[in-house]
Amino acid sequence: MTNKTDLVFILSVDTEEEWDWNGPFPEKDFSVENLHALPQFQQFCMRLGIRPCYFVDYAAAKGLDPSSEFMQLVQKNTCELGAHLHPWANPPIFEKPTEENSHVVNLPLTQVEQKLDALMQVFAEKFEYRPRAFRTGRWGISAEIMDLLWSRGFTVDSSVYPFYENEYFSCQGSPTLPYWPATSDVLSCGEQRNILEMPVTVGFNRQPFELANKINRTLDSPNLQKVKANAILWHSKLLRKIYMSPEVTSSSNMISLCDSVDTQKQPIIHMYLHSSNLIQSGTGVMDSEEPYALITRRIKNVIEHLKKQHNVTFMTLSEAKVHFQTNPRFIAA
Template structure:
């Protein structure tokens, strides 16, 4: 069987029922607050932004969007997080998934290191047990069985697919196409497709990559030109400034609304059936991520969502859910 980190065969591309596409899925990497520039550690994190989840959930409901909260162990075991998320999830106004941060997720049998921060790098037994513990806490405290997974730091590994199938997961969304994390011990997703594809057709495990597109006159050359310029960031910046080539992930973190709108149009022009948007939950409160340092930044984040959601509606792209996606995907014969 091919590894979950391998490039898929073209025949693995997923197809959806007529009139389903295009759709978008709003995902939230729902996690503890920690210093992104400090070494990983078991403790020392906080959960001060949790009340802001309730504000964001109300915003999504007002916009007619069902967000997917991909929660890790500190969130899954927080009584406040359970109180905020449980009712919305059980009422179908939100969905919940699994996000594994191994350094804060028991059992703590591995050494803390950058390499081990990618769950897929862990020995099979440790990765599996950490996932099981987290999965069971979500079921216990949120009251539903999650069906979607995103590895923290996008850290899939050779054993990830088997444990996802064994735990009854139906969607993985850990592949961040157009990004390469191999320099720090992670995976290289530079050449992975944006289009959803089957990891395992027989078992019904679907990959839903996060959406990142190239824009500009050189966008068709982006797959090889952008990596070739990796060691020359000034030249990459110049190409972006001149609007010749820019890499646009669909996130409010480090991407302007204008850029995101352009990225949406590129993705739709390429016929992408599902757009996957994402951001980190600590950005919902000032001071916890590099992207939201003060109230003005937070206001801009919500303005970003208003602009992007309005443009998606204008382009006829409707919101979707994990349940709808699995209901619309054409099953293998």
């Protein structure tokens, strides 16, 4: 195929403890067995050229051995470590975890500040590493948290989950491209140039995304949920909301999203997953007996598809921030 267009590919990995996502939040004795899968996974990424950003939370940071094979790969600049804040696993602990306070965006800023400083201390003391990229636990961000991140030296955030909302937070209305968040409304473009927002890739198999999202939200209303209208559209392939995540989305659907994004000439694909899904029964979400093989096969299929149509450049979050900052025409305005 001639006339290939340039495309930036980012893979971010929430690197954290495993637990049953359908059960209560863990409060002690955090299991991080999935960390043993990271060296193999990073080697897989290196073979494809991918330069992941591992968003490491407190439990995972405490569980990582600074002399491990994985950390040796980090030190060789094959990937990047970012910071990831899980309120229930990150001291100081202020209250029993609930669905609402499990979202960092719902915590008092003083709590976020203390937890973030405790997490940064582990990075500094254990790894002599200062992360520049950040993602909140369970998505969502506020202007106050963004200011806090800047004060702690972060330059890129990836807490915005386009087209997503629940009763505890919303990212509806956010750009889908990298953008400079406004100081008054972090889901809108603004004038500050301290922190670049790098949303993950979410969209639909139909264009335009804004209209598809409006239909999807309407059909997801309580009355229409009873007739399972969105499920009917999904199975008929008339309208599918697709997440660029190999732990919940098939290769074919992610490729469909890539093609849909390509019609908008978007210069970036940002895929994401959780390290805990690299092992069997790590979250209870994947029912595969070989989740690692399934996830890596899906990633490989997407990469092979993208390379047929694009000149793909693999970047960490911080590298992508510099790239888009020096190529502002690709930043949402």
